[in-house]
Amino acid sequence: MLLSLVIPFFNSEKKSKRLLETLAKIKQKDVEFVLINDGSTDGTYGLLKQFKASLLESNVALIDQDNRGPGGARNSGLKIAKGKYVWFVDSDDDITLESIDIVRENANSDYDFIDFNIEKSKELLNSMDLEAGEYIVTDDSRIKLLQKFGRISSKAVSRKLLIENNIFYPEYCVYEDNPLRFIYPFFVRKFLKVQAIGYIHHLEFESITRSKPSxxxxxxxxxxxxxxxxxxxxxxxxxxxxxxxxxxxxxxxxxxxxxxxxxxxxxxxxxxxxxxxxxxxxxxxxxxxxxxxxxxxxxxxxxxxxxxxxxxxxxxxxxxxxxxxxxxxxxxxxxxx
Structure with a gap:
């Protein structure tokens, strides 16, 4: 299996249809969708069951669990994922089909992660602020990676790196990506930064991290x-x-x-x-x-x-x-x- 797309859903019935439409276009057998319903109280779980039933020829795993936060959902997905690479995607965002081809083209290079650019409000965001290319991380250059690691959402990450080093998300919280920026860089030895847009960050739906303080x-x-x-x-x-x-x-x-x-x-x-x-x-x-x-x-x-x-x-x-x-x-x- 090449790639596991691990996607948490929490009350996402109205905001996840765009991403599900993109997933339905992915026909390659070496890509799997790991969908986690994280204690939704709306019609999300029914939507996901319907989506899985409509793609009998695709690799779709569906988990239904009590609410543990996006980190808890991602951990559940990571534990059953089979792909060489794992990509954690938010249900209200989207990815490009081109990015999957790029992961496939570079799979034999054994990168610890492949980082894409992000489209946000029709603007290009390079969260690592690095030129495209292959990077080798040494003990001397690790400082730069700690400073410039960027966003988790723009990266397809080696599943082996995560599992063998027991790297999981904190649970029962939001802002769950923040701690991994303190952790990932210590285990990375080689990565690829590409110029192509891989992740599309949408802002039209309300988010805990963008809404008023609670x-x-x-x-x-x-x-x-x-x-x-x-x-x-x-x-x-x-x-x-x-x-x-x-x-x-x-x-x-x-x-x-x-x-x-x-x-x-x-x-x-x-x-x-x-x-x-x-x-x-x-x-x-x-x-x-x-x-x-x-x-x-x-x-x-x-x-x-x-x-x-x-x-x-x-x-x-x-x-x-x-x-x-x-x-x-x-x-x-x-x-x-």
């Missing part, structure tokens, strides 16, 4: 910790640790603060202070050397936004108590743990 927004905190803990166990030198720390500060503190961004005083300010207070606890726990102000200054945001973040950091010192239980209780409530 209780599940706090999952980005959990997944950032998950990634840092795993990455630090794999890091072999101080430079790798530094990059992991930079990535953690960005994912845990800066991006979270921006998710709750509010110029005028609001309840979001208190949330930001709680996050920053908890970051200070984690800073001690993981012995993070980078200073928060330096990280803010090095961020991609406008100077006015950087000033806002620095002000919030100063104000966050008004929170005196540890916030671990507060955030743990939110996650337990959100996912019924």
């Amino acid at each position: 209780l599940r927004t706090y999952d980005r905190l959990y997944t950032a910790i998950y990634g840092l803990e795993a990455g630090l166990k794999l890091a072999t030198n101080s430079e790798e640790v530094r990059v992991l720390e930079e990535k953690f500060i960005e994912k845990y503190m800066i991006e979270s603060a921006m998710k709750f961004y509010s110029i005028k005083p609001s309840r979001y300010w208190l949330t930001t202070w709680r996050v920053m207070k908890q970051y200070r606890s984690l800073e001690k726990r993981f012995n993070i050397k980078i200073k928060p102000f330096d990280a803010i200054e090095a961020s991609r945001f406008h100077p006015k936004v950087k000033s806002y973040l620095k002000i919030q950091w100063a104000l966050s010192h008004s929170i005196r108590t540890d916030q671990t239980r507060y955030f743990d209780n939110i996650r337990k409530k959100t996912w019924n743990l």
Whole structure:
């Protein structure tokens, strides 16, 4: 089997028809579809059963499970996938047929992953910011891969690499891709970056990660910790640790603060202070050397936004108590743990 397309579905009845139409056009026997209904409460499961019944000549595996989040669904799919490569696709997005041909053409080269460009709102996105070509990863060049790994969704990844190294997603959370950027680069030895568009990212449907803040927004905190803990166990030198720390500060503190961004005083300010207070606890726990102000200054945001973040950091010192239980209780409530 060449390629396993692993696709989680959660209440996707209305937003997944475009992708299913694309899958129906794939006739090659060396491509399988691993579809996971992750506890949907709408008509998603019925739609998937109908889709499987309509493609008797194709390789379609259908899993129905209780809701464990997109990471839990992908893990279930990965465990039964048979392809040399695995591609994790979101049900409201799409892939190109050309990309499958490219994977097939390069299958004998044993790349750890093949990375495609992304089409987003009719614009081209190269999430790795690399020129097309083959890349060999050495211990000396791993820093660059940690910095430029890009998005998981644009990559067909070696199933052997994932299974043999026990690399799975965190479950019962969203933002489940974030931790893997801390982990994958340590196992990659060779990859191919291609110029072709392989993944089409659509924005017309509401998403947890694009909608207004909710209780599940706090999952980005959990997944950032998950990634840092795993990455630090794999890091072999101080430079790798530094990059992991930079990535953690960005994912845990800066991006979270921006998710709750509010110029005028609001309840979001208190949330930001709680996050920053908890970051200070984690800073001690993981012995993070980078200073928060330096990280803010090095961020991609406008100077006015950087000033806002620095002000919030100063104000966050008004929170005196540890916030671990507060955030743990939110996650337990959100996912019924």
